[in-house]
Amino acid sequence: MKESTQQERELPLALRAAYMALHRNTEAAFAQHGVTADQFVLLLALSEGQALTQRELADRISSDPSTVRAMLVLLEKMELIQRASHPTDSRAKTVALTASGKRKLRKLWKAGQSIRDEMYRCMTPDEVDTLICQLRNITSTLNQEKSLV
Amino acid sequence: MKESTQQERELPLALRAAYMALHRNTEAAFAQHGVTADQFVLLLALSEGQALTQRELADRISSDPSTVRAMLVLLEKMELIQRASHPTDSRAKTVALTASGKRKLRKLWKAGQSIRDEMYRCMTPDEVDTLICQLRNITSTLNQEKSLV
DNA sequence: TATTGTTATACTCTATAACTATA
DNA sequence: TATAGTTATAGAGTATAACAATA
Structure with missing residues (x-):
């Protein structure tokens, strides 16, 4: 008999x-800086x-090219960012x-420090590592191609 | 020396x-049913x-009253849902x-089964329980009032 | 032919502020 | 006074499809 059935259905x-x-x-922490949480993630990817x-x-922040373009604009x-033509592929643009x-x-990194601290306060460093590992497993499992199924 | 420093900063x-x-x-699984993932969560809360x-x-799906109203409309x-006047509080409306x-x-629950299966396939039932527990800790820590800080 | 990016377009979610009606 | 809901409004993210230029 599984005892965790009820909990299991609540993972999502x-x-x-x-x-x-x-x-x-x-969002609340970044509001006064005029930047959204998603824009922050994009900036972080660029850094x-x-x-x-x-x-x-688009791949890195698991989004769409046209979405990314709208954000970049x-x-x-x-x-905060600058686009330039790609050195070898003149179709492409580099973003920096x-x-x-x-x-x-x-500044944003500092503004978000207390949030990260709160998250880490819940658990030990080992637990953090395990958690990150599990989240990454979930991510890669869900991102696998479904074409063969 | 902390060995997990580099990983730690990547929890968010x-x-x-x-x-x-x-x-x-x-979203992909529900597209053919004409329902978004967020709408599904709302329906689930109602069930x-x-x-x-x-x-x-609004509280349950951690959203805004006006957002919830837009979704309910x-x-x-x-x-899929119906609103009626509240039996005792005539300001309020009940949703069912x-x-x-x-x-x-x-139907949606079935359509999403393979996604849940994939998530659970990454780990043991015990790990699932632990993971859910940690996620809930994170949630409640982050949802605590910041007014005293 | 395939790929990079742009454009047009549309929809959902989000959120604030002002408002009405009721508690 | 405080609360439940509505309305108007605005903006951000999402995504599709058609397109141009280039690989």
């Missing part, structure tokens, strides 16, 4: 609730791999943080 | 990526506590699933 909802709470807290193309960005208006964008990102 | 992103993957898969008010619903057009809404929810 628990995942959603946790993400929603994180998202809401992040890790410089000079990404828009398509690469907004960020470019704020002068501006100096102002890097400063903004550092 | 890992949480986001997992939720995004879940959300995307769910658990019958005759909720709109405010109670759509669902009412589809005849229609018979058609209950049928739709059962």
